[in-house]
Amino acid sequence: MAARPQSVPGQAGVKKEEEGPGVAPSLPSLGQEPSNPDSRMAEGQSNVTGPARVNKEEEGPGSAPEWPPQKMEEFQPLRADPVAVLTEEQELIRKRFSSRIQTFWKFVKTTEREEMAITAIEGMANSDSYNPEACAAMLNSLVQSDIPNLKRVPTIVAYIYRWLKTNTDLSAEHRLDKSLLKLAQAHPNDVVVTLLCCAPSCDRAAVSMWKVMVSSSRTAEVVLSELPCVLEDWPLHSACTSEGESKEVFALAATRALWEIIRVPLSPQASFVVPCLFVALLVQVFCSTEQMPSKINFFWRRCRQRHHHPANPNRFAVLTVKALLCRLQLEDVVLAVERKKGWDTLLSTDTHRYAVGLLAREMHRVSRPMREGIARYLLTLFTREESHWRVPAMAFLVEILNCLETEKLVDTILQLMTSHLQSDCKEMRHLVLRGLLMLCKNPLKAKRLQGLTKSLMELLKDVDGDLVELTLPVLSKVLLDRDVPIATPIALQLGEALLPLFDNDASRVRLLSIHLFGDMIVYVEKEGKRHLKTCVHQSLLPLFYHLHDENQCVAEASLETLLRATKFLKKRRFMQLLEREQPWRFSECLLSEGWRTTDEYRRQSLTYLESSQESMRETAIRFIGLAGQHIRGQQEEFQNICDALVGMTNDISPSISTLADQTLHILRTAPRHRLPFRFQLLQDKLRRIWRR
Numbered sequence: 001m002a003a004r005p006q007s008v009p010g011q012a013g014v015k016k017e018e019e020g021p022g023v024a025p026s027l028p029s030l031g032q033e034p035s036n037p038d039s040r041m042a043e044g045q046s047n048v049t050g051p052a053r054v055n056k057e058e059e060g061p062g063s064a065p066e067w068p069p070q071k072m073e074e075f076q077p078l079r080a081d082p083v084a085v086l087t088e089e090q091e092l093i094r095k096r097f098s099s100r101i102q103t104f105w106k107f108v109k110t111t112e113r114e115e116m117a118i119t120a121i122e123g124m125a126n127s128d129s130y131n132p133e134a135c136a137a138m139l140n141s142l143v144q145s146d147i148p149n150l151k152r153v154p155t156i157v158a159y160i161y162r163w164l165k166t167n168t169d170l171s172a173e174h175r176l177d178k179s180l181l182k183l184a185q186a187h188p189n190d191v192v193v194t195l196l197c198c199a200p201s202c203d204r205a206a207v208s209m210w211k212v213m214v215s216s217s218r219t220a221e222v223v224l225s226e227l228p229c230v231l232e233d234w235p236l237h238s239a240c241t242s243e244g245e246s247k248e249v250f251a252l253a254a255t256r257a258l259w260e261i262i263r264v265p266l267s268p269q270a271s272f273v274v275p276c277l278f279v280a281l282l283v284q285v286f287c288s289t290e291q292m293p294s295k296i297n298f299f300w301r302r303c304r305q306r307h308h309h310p311a312n313p314n315r316f317a318v319l320t321v322k323a324l325l326c327r328l329q330l331e332d333v334v335l336a337v338e339r340k341k342g343w344d345t346l347l348s349t350d351t352h353r354y355a356v357g358l359l360a361r362e363m364h365r366v367s368r369p370m371r372e373g374i375a376r377y378l379l380t381l382f383t384r385e386e387s388h389w390r391v392p393a394m395a396f397l398v399e400i401l402n403c404l405e406t407e408k409l410v411d412t413i414l415q416l417m418t419s420h421l422q423s424d425c426k427e428m429r430h431l432v433l434r435g436l437l438m439l440c441k442n443p444l445k446a447k448r449l450q451g452l453t454k455s456l457m458e459l460l461k462d463v464d465g466d467l468v469e470l471t472l473p474v475l476s477k478v479l480l481d482r483d484v485p486i487a488t489p490i491a492l493q494l495g496e497a498l499l500p501l502f503d504n505d506a507s508r509v510r511l512l513s514i515h516l517f518g519d520m521i522v523y524v525e526k527e528g529k530r531h532l533k534t535c536v537h538q539s540l541l542p543l544f545y546h547l548h549d550e551n552q553c554v555a556e557a558s559l560e561t562l563l564r565a566t567k568f569l570k571k572r573r574f575m576q577l578l579e580r581e582q583p584w585r586f587s588e589c590l591l592s593e594g595w596r597t598t599d600e601y602r603r604q605s606l607t608y609l610e611s612s613q614e615s616m617r618e619t620a621i622r623f624i625g626l627a628g629q630h631i632r633g634q635q636e637e638f639q640n641i642c643d644a645l646v647g648m649t650n651d652i653s654p655s656i657s658t659l660a661d662q663t664l665h666i667l668r669t670a671p672r673h674r675l676p677f678r679f680q681l682l683q684d685k686l687r688r689i690w691r692r
Helices: 088-105 110-126 132-149 153-166 177-186 188-198 204-214 220-224 227-232 251-262 268-272 274-290 294-307 313-327 331-339 352-365 368-381 390-403 407-419 426-440 443-459 465-480 488-503 507-523 526-538 540-548 552-568 572-579 583-591 595-608 614-630 635-648 654-669 676-690
Strands: 236-240 246-250
Touching: 088 132, 110 132, 110 153, 132 177, 153 177, 153 188, 153 204, 177 188, 177 204, 177 220, 188 204, 188 220, 188 227, 188 246, 188 251, 204 220, 204 251, 220 268, 227 236, 227 251, 227 274, 236 251, 246 251, 251 274, 251 294, 251 313, 268 274, 268 368, 274 313, 274 352, 274 368, 274 390, 313 331, 331 352, 352 368, 352 390, 368 390, 368 407, 390 407, 390 426, 407 426, 407 443, 426 443, 426 465, 443 465, 443 488, 465 488, 465 507, 488 507, 488 526, 488 540, 507 540, 507 552, 526 540, 526 552, 540 552, 540 583, 540 595, 540 614, 552 572, 572 583, 583 595, 583 614, 595 614, 595 635, 614 635, 614 654, 635 654
Parallel strands: none
Antiparallel strands: 236 246
């Protein structure tokens, strides 16, 4: 049977049978009723399954969170341990009890000291008969000597909170500050999780404890470092304390605590954690907008009744983001985003990532450590198996990419982008390409993209026109912004990928693909020119058609590239006709290259009859009319041309239907034998009707 421990020095009015270690009640779990009615968690629901009773005297309605927050104290240098300064008399009493406790501990087994200290602070919280100075001295002595070996830190923290709630002597409010600081420094997870569970809505006692912890240079960083994982783990964060208990903490409880923390001066050491808190709050804004479980809704209604917070938790999270930025003296960022309606946009899941991008663009005003701290924390979101915030995180990284100066950090982000280039998420691929395009604007950073050529060429086959439009300029920068010729295998693959894009519905895609094809012809390595001839020859007819593109920029790009192609193929006659602006003579030269070429051109031209552009359909009718002259001896092929023209006589454009009807009539009434003189007459006749 264990020996009965010694009595607590200075304890008055305690019956003999009450001496002894007792077993201090364990920290109430989320669903357990506290042993003392006065210790009920007045803050609201500590368990997700049911609410606890509220003692209205313990927590008033508070004030509404106005913007900007009132009473936000100015930043000032802090002491290592900002414990309240004691009066001379209080200091003498503290030293006397401390001396007695040191003597007393010599007669107590080390294994029993923690239980005795817990019994003492439990007595402080539950009874007026305990000498508070003696109990405080006992706890202070315990944490000074045995802090690494403590096994019931959550229970100790819970009783400290309970005592602060019941304490009515304001002069004694900081009696346990030193103990709390030591506990927070050595066991931050136990302290933070326990306090969030005991006081989820952060009442007066909890605020007092948070202020003590974050105002100390020794504990601010370790304590605040525990909050981001709780903030972003919506709606409940699961944590395990050193006592082996599994706790569920409201993410909103951490937001409430942070709202109060921001209003007081923070230690300079806390600046290392601020980027993490900033990102975690943004994650919570998104998650709380996306889903609001009923149990969280119930908890938030109780918070609103006491503190007059906004109706929706996501709006409160946004207010906390603003307050955090103001604490960092970044009011200009807050106002800039406000002017562009960014804060309201942040509250919709459909527009959230755009608002995040807007906020990121304004963050160029912040310090380099802040930017890089945000970037590093954003990268950690991609290492988790499940993260709903990857797309907004990428949106933020893309916007601050060019502001980052650490080469290793930029390389890490580039590797991340590369891994998401083939993502199943359309928005993610778009963001990655935007980021790569921004890197391309910096010649030094663009060199890092050389290994992405094949991946980018694969994206040219995507059916998403917007994605292809983003890919083309990136690919162009990667291939052309260097002094190295384009390798033959790459040029061949690129040529095959670009040719179908000449006829893309998006004029921007047509323009970029035609430009890139022309550049490829010029910059391909000398040894590869022979292998590229077939591909370049296949480009002649599409480029000829786009000389008549309704988009003037596309038409001009087609002429420029067509000149490069004819020069590449050494077709001097073709070049001369283009330079003299005689495109129809050019088309006649194309058809005169041989019957196999003519047949291929005819098949290609049939697709242009279905073009949405009237000018392209008109050009196709004219070209097919010329092709029909060359194959009059091939009955089946000639009939296919006539059938195609018959279909065009019902075109929605009267001018197109008339042109098709006239061309069809001339082809059918012309002599079947292609005598040189009569063939020339037929060509002249077709030219005359096309000039009308």
